[in-house]
Amino acid sequence: MSRYILKRLLSAIPVLLLVSIAAFVLIQLVPGDAAAIIAGPDASNDEVEFVRRQLGLDRPWPLRLQDWIFGLAQGDLGYSYILNRPVTEAILERLPVTLSLAGLSIIFATVLGVALGVLAAVFHRSWIDALAMTVALFGVSVPNFWFGLIAILIFAVGLGWFPPGGYVSPTESFTGWLSAMALPALTLGTASMGQISRFSRSVMLEQLGQDYVRTARAKGLGQGNVIGRHALKNAMIPILTVIGISFSLTMAGAIIVESVFSLNGLGRLMLHGIQRRDYPVLQGGMLVIAFSFVIINLLVDILYSWLDPRVRYD
Amino acid sequence: MAEPLLDVSDLTIALKIGARSINIVDGISFRIDPGGRLGVVGESGSGKSMIALALTGLLPNVMQLVSGSIRFQGEALELAPPARMRQIRGRDISLVFQEPATALNPVFTTGRQVSEVLREHEKISAREARNRTIELFRQVGIPAPERRISDYPHQMSGGMRQRVMIAMALACRPRLLIADEPTTALDATIQEQIIDLLAALQEETGVAVMLISHDLPLVAEFAEQVMVMYAGRVAEIAPADTIFEAAMHPYTRGLIACAIGLETGTSRLPTIEGQVPPPLQFPPGCRFASRCPHAAAQCAQSVPGLQPIGPQHVAACLRLDQMTKLEVAS
Amino acid sequence: MTDLTAFRSFSTRLTTRMSAAHLPLLIGGVIFGLIVLAAALGPFLTPYGPEDTSLMERFKGPSLAHPFGTDSFGRDILSRVLHGGHVSLGIGLAVITISAGLGIAIGATAGYFPRLDNPIMRVMDAGEAFPTLLMAIALAAVLGPGITNVILALGVAYAPRTARIVRASILVLSQQQFVEAARASGAGPLRIIGLHLLPNAMAPVVVQMTFIFADAVLAEAALSFIGVGPPPPAPTWGNIIADGRTYLYSASWITLFPGLAIFLTVLSLNLMGDGLRDLLDPRLKKVT
Numbered sequence: 062m063s064r065y066i067l068k069r070l071l072s073a074i075p076v077l078l079l080v081s082i083a084a085f086v087l088i089q090l091v092p093g094d095a096a097a098i099i100a101g102p103d104a105s106n107d108e109v110e111f112v113r114r115q116l117g118l119d120r121p122w123p124l125r126l127q128d129w130i131f132g133l134a135q136g137d138l139g140y141s142y143i144l145n146r147p148v149t150e151a152i153l154e155r156l157p158v159t160l161s162l163a164g165l166s167i168i169f170a171t172v173l174g175v176a177l178g179v180l181a182a183v184f185h186r187s188w189i190d191a192l193a194m195t196v197a198l199f200g201v202s203v204p205n206f207w208f209g210l211i212a213i214l215i216f217a218v219g220l221g222w223f224p225p226g227g228y229v230s231p232t233e234s235f236t237g238w239l240s241a242m243a244l245p246a247l248t249l250g251t252a253s254m255g256q257i258s259r260f261s262r263s264v265m266l267e268q269l270g271q272d273y274v275r276t277a278r279a280k281g282l283g284q285g286n287v288i289g290r291h292a293l294k295n296a297m298i299p300i301l302t303v304i305g306i307s308f309s310l311t312m313a314g315a316i317i318v319e320s321v322f323s324l325n326g327l328g329r330l331m332l333h334g335i336q337r338r339d340y341p342v343l344q345g346g347m348l349v350i351a352f353s354f355v356i357i358n359l360l361v362d363i364l365y366s367w368l369d370p371r372v373r374y375d
Numbered sequence: 376m377a378e379p380l381l382d383v384s385d386l387t388i389a390l391k392i393g394a395r396s397i398n399i400v401d402g403i404s405f406r407i408d409p410g411g412r413l414g415v416v417g418e419s420g421s422g423k424s425m426i427a428l429a430l431t432g433l434l435p436n437v438m439q440l441v442s443g444s445i446r447f448q449g450e451a452l453e454l455a456p457p458a459r460m461r462q463i464r465g466r467d468i469s470l471v472f473q474e475p476a477t478a479l480n481p482v483f484t485t486g487r488q489v490s491e492v493l494r495e496h497e498k499i500s501a502r503e504a505r506n507r508t509i510e511l512f513r514q515v516g517i518p519a520p521e522r523r524i525s526d527y528p529h530q531m532s533g534g535m536r537q538r539v540m541i542a543m544a545l546a547c548r549p550r551l552l553i554a555d556e557p558t559t560a561l562d563a564t565i566q567e568q569i570i571d572l573l574a575a576l577q578e579e580t581g582v583a584v585m586l587i588s589h590d591l592p593l594v595a596e597f598a599e600q601v602m603v604m605y606a607g608r609v610a611e612i613a614p615a616d617t618i619f620e621a622a623m624h625p626y627t628r629g630l631i632a633c634a635i636g637l638e639t640g641t642s643r644l645p646t647i648e649g650q651v652p653p654p655l656q657f658p659p660g661c662r663f664a665s666r667c668p669h670a671a672a673q674c675a676q677s678v679p680g681l682q683p684i685g686p687q688h689v690a691a692c693l694r695l696d697q698m699t700k701l702e703v704a705s
Numbered sequence: 706m707t708d709l710t711a712f713r714s715f716s717t718r719l720t721t722r723m724s725a726a727h728l729p730l731l732i733g734g735v736i737f738g739l740i741v742l743a744a745a746l747g748p749f750l751t752p753y754g755p756e757d758t759s760l761m762e763r764f765k766g767p768s769l770a771h772p773f774g775t776d777s778f779g780r781d782i783l784s785r786v787l788h789g790g791h792v793s794l795g796i797g798l799a800v801i802t803i804s805a806g807l808g809i810a811i812g813a814t815a816g817y818f819p820r821l822d823n824p825i826m827r828v829m830d831a832g833e834a835f836p837t838l839l840m841a842i843a844l845a846a847v848l849g850p851g852i853t854n855v856i857l858a859l860g861v862a863y864a865p866r867t868a869r870i871v872r873a874s875i876l877v878l879s880q881q882q883f884v885e886a887a888r889a890s891g892a893g894p895l896r897i898i899g900l901h902l903l904p905n906a907m908a909p910v911v912v913q914m915t916f917i918f919a920d921a922v923l924a925e926a927a928l929s930f931i932g933v934g935p936p937p938p939a940p941t942w943g944n945i946i947a948d949g950r951t952y953l954y955s956a957s958w959i960t961l962f963p964g965l966a967i968f969l970t971v972l973s974l975n976l977m978g979d980g981l982r983d984l985l986d987p988r989l990k991k992v993t
Contacts (some may be wrong), residue, residue, distance in 0.1 A: 080835070205927070206930045211964070220814075272482070279431060279470040280464065281466040281496060317931055335933055343846060361729075
């Protein structure tokens with residue numbers, strides 16, 4: 062088992078490396094004088110030259126790539142001359158907001174998505190199936206930023222149940238945090254919920270037709286035990302992959318949903334980075350999101366081995 | 376005569392396709408005495424597996440029990456509510472399926488899957504269930520049971536997996552064990568071991584066994600009575616020890632010819648021409664008529680009923696009276 | 706008599722089974738067709754241009770003259786939504802063309818040449834490590850806002866998805882006998898891929914293209930909304946919603962209608978994708 066995890070850890074390294082290079086290449090694509098852009102619109106000539114030397118933009122690209130990778134290995138994502146602080150520091154400050162948002166929406170999407178998918182499969186071709194799949198189709202079809210705005214209009218402005226935006230730290234007030242995150246998490250998780258429930262349904266349908274399900278019934282086990290334990294544990298193995306993919310969807314979607322709900326997270330930091338052409342921040346943010354995706358996939362693979370003994374012992 | 380353990384009469388199971396319904400199992404009657412061994416023989420499509428599922432209330436949704444009665448220890452199972460059937464399944468009647476590779480849940484240990492039956496039907500502690508599971512593993516001949524109970528299905532051979540299935544089936548000391556093609560997916564040598572094991576366990580525990588298979592010699596060796604099925608109907612029921620000599624139905628004789636051909640390894644295997652017609656094409660008269668070498672005009676018209684031939688021996692053929700002569704002539 | 710009723714029940718059965726796949730396809734197709742038609746005929750359907758301002762008509766709620774109301778410049782929302790449809794659907798179409806072209810080329814190469822398979826697919830892995838939307842945001846941010854850049858960014862971002870599907874089909878198909886036969890008769894790789902493999906691999910690609918179209922419409926709207934899409938005053942659906950956001954409480958119709966347009970478009974494409982998948986992919990049909 063530990064050997065399997067080690068193998069997965071090692072195989073993640075080339076992907077991380079490629080991702081890092083991709084983020085590096087991205088900045089090389091910026092048209093015009095990168096030093097002038099990164100120094101900011103108000104920088105003097107001397108300042109631009111200083112930035113150029115600092116960033117090593119006067120040096121050949123293989124050396125710069127090398128610096129970038131070595132910097133990354135030490136957690137250094139570069140320096141933002143527009144924010145006037147290290148990118149790592151700026152991102153770490155914003156990360157809790159984005160992680161709260163992404164985490165809560167994935168929990169929402171998983172719980173509701175798997176529940177709907179299982180119900181739809183168990184009551185295949187009944188009105189429950191139709192209703193669950195309609196909800197799922199709505200989830201994958203609705204634009205989240207619009208859904209968020211409408212949710213604010215109805216639940217925050219109209220009914221006053223939740224605040225229309227802003228972040229509350231859970232250490233400050235846990236209920237305040239939950240209340241502040243409710244609408245954003247719902248908005249961000251809706252698409253993943255739809256994806257997960259559509260997928261769960263087809264996986265569950267397949268599992269319910271398996272021989273071992275008939276065996277479980279032949280043993281005299283109840284419906285809950287047969288579906289909830291025997292079939293669901295098998296179904297969760299492929300469903301986990303989709304949850305992992307949904308997480309990446311969620312991290313990217315956070316950029317948009319944070320903007321809708323005025324949450325000062327990583328997404329909004331990056332959005333400002335785009336608007337102010339703060340490329341180091343943008344590059345750092347992209348990298349953090351891509352890394353988180355690789356790490357989530359790694360976690361998914363480890364969970365696999367926990368759920369599926371065939372993986373564990375191979 | 377003693378009260379039978381299981382008394383099935385006029386059992387009819389229909390496959391529903393839209394508004395149509397076709398009798399997949401058509402008016403079947405048989406009985407099993409306590410501790411008895413009944414063998415059921417038929418090709419795939421003969422409806423033999425459907426009987427097993429009907430007896431345990433596990434018929435798929437597209438199948439429907441149309442008529443007939445199932446008396447198990449005097450109780451009418453065809454009327455039993457689902458909750459009652461659940462109590463009976465795994466405790467009083469248990470099943471062993473064909474493919475142990477897929478019949479076991481791949482993500483749970485084999486030991487857990489056995490102890491689960493115990494914990495479902497008998498309110499016992501996890502520890503006691505574990506001990507009983509180890510004992511059951513030993514009983515079905517799994518070596519080092521203390522260790523093997525933590526094995527997953529994929530870590531076991533096909534024969535071992537089928538032993539686990541049998542342990543699972545016998546866990547609650549049922550009165551009736553239904554084994555549906557328990558050896559078909561296994562190697563020839565393992566097949567024999569499993570049948571021997573079933574026979575030994577049957578004598579040891581006194582459980583009645585209904586062995587379902589397409590393999591007539593295997594069934595005849597194991598069972599006391601053999602019921603031959605064709606396209607959802609009983610062709611013949613005969614005592615196992617005399618069936619090879621006394622078989623009267625043309626279909627049974629065809630099966631015997633095939634089996635003997637296999638044994639002696641003649642260069643040209645005798646076969647029964649054609650195959651079981653699909654349910655939608657069941658003919659109105661005798662369903663075997665189209666493949667029967669002795670079929671006459673009347674066979675296409677009327678359905679043959681079961682005729683007594685000897686003690687414990689019945690057959691459903693319109694031309695029974697001609698059968699012995701025909702056989703001598705050819 | 707009995708034969709006739711049997712036949713009738715059989716035929717209703719057949720139609721119900723067919724409609725299981727056809728109904729979503731039909732509903733989706735009709736909605737999508739109406740949207741395309743409305744977007745195409747947009748200029749003739751309303752008397753206003755999408756960028757005609759009118760100070761007298763600012764913030765008018767939905768009425769007969771302005772069914773979707775007007776915005777802060779007195780522009781007719783219906784005209785803008787119809788015109789936005791023109792832009793959004795055009796972008797979607799261009800995106801699926803690019804991603805299909807790239808994806809087929811990459812996927813076929815990886816699937817047909819075993820030596821190239823691993824390196825190509827690892828690059829696809831890295832590409833997919835960036836969520837599509839994030840990649841599009843980054844590319845659009847670097848290249849600058851504009852319709853062409855959005856198309857380019859999304860087209861490239863969705864290419865790995867198509868490539869993966871094409872590769873999988875090609876891998877299976879290359880093992881088949883008719884390919885062996887073609888190879889034995891001296892056909893070159895281009896000929897085998899183009900003539901024998903791709904035509905047989907297209908069904909899942911078509912299904913995927915429908916879903917990518919849906920995703921591209923959503924992504925383009927999101928990009929416009931956060932300001933890295935086609936720049937205003939171009940009336941894309943995302944731009945109209947971004948405009949309306951400021952007046953969400955006082956003039957919610959500005960936000961409401963373009964959002965509904967996106968929702969209906971994406972919904973119809975998803976329905977069509979579901980229907981096509983059930984129809985074209987026999988493996989999945991068995992499951993559902």
